[in-house]
Amino acid sequence: MTQDELKALVGQAALQYVQPGSVVGVGTGSTVNKFIDALATVKDTIRGAVSSSVASTARLQAHGIPVFDAAEVTSIPVYIDGADEIDAAGNMVKGGGAALTREKIVADLAERFICIADESKLVDVMGRFPLPVEVIPMAAAQVARRFQAAYGGDATLRQGVVTDNGNHILDVRGLQITDPLAMETEVNQWPGVVTVGIFARHKARVCLLGTASGVRTITY
Structure with a gap:
């Protein structure tokens, strides 16, 4: 099919x-x-x-x-x-x-x-698909730097996309999400993150x- x-x-x-x-x-x-x-x-x-x-x-x-x-x-x-x-x-x-x-x-x-x-x-392990993160626009660059420092992830702004809430989306590549709940909990605390696309x-x-x-x- x-x-x-x-x-x-x-x-x-x-x-x-x-x-x-x-x-x-x-x-x-x-x-x-x-x-x-x-x-x-x-x-x-x-x-x-x-x-x-x-x-x-x-x-x-x-x-x-x-x-x-x-x-x-x-x-x-x-x-x-x-x-x-x-x-x-x-x-x-x-x-x-x-x-x-x-x-x-x-x-x-x-x-x-x-x-x-x-x-x-x-x-088996999530991360092959880029991890979406909804961010307040002014925090996008700061959150991208933090992903690099904390997880070695390469975060890029999804061009031309504004969410239904008026925010931006970062797509983070190069991750191995071995502890989804811990990563979800951590990233959701970062200033400017509305929510991370991990559903744990x-x-x-x-x-x-x-x-x-x-x-x-x-x-x-």
Whole structure:
């Protein structure tokens, strides 16, 4: 199957985690777009969704799915989103679509994170995919220098990208993320960092992995 077909497969499989009458947390990206399209087929069974990006909100509303502001919701059963990388413990790198901060906010509302991805995203050690970091613009150069000093990482500004929150994205290359929780905790303390794209505090509880032989379910 093509990568696009694998994304559609896991998007459809994620429907089994959608609880009738609930508000569903919905992430961002091409795989999630397939999930949103699948969710539209059962939209009459749910109350609506909480979205992590302007783009996903627009797609949900185009399907006639009500979208709630995160401030209107105290908790949700599941948050369904993709990943740029996921390791054997369910830790993830996310933010290739520049929505990492809002994704963490919605993930924090959720009882469980369900990751949907194709098998190319499963890695032994994260870091091959550049680590996205959302930063306040005036701190970008300072944070880049700190990544070099602390981790030997090469941080570059993602050109032409402004997040939904009005901030910039640094992409950090050359990392080996052997202790995701420690790195997430450390980097999030640096002045000017809005959030780092390591999801270890809000790691996946289930990963639906699209493979050539079908959907592989990994539970953490």
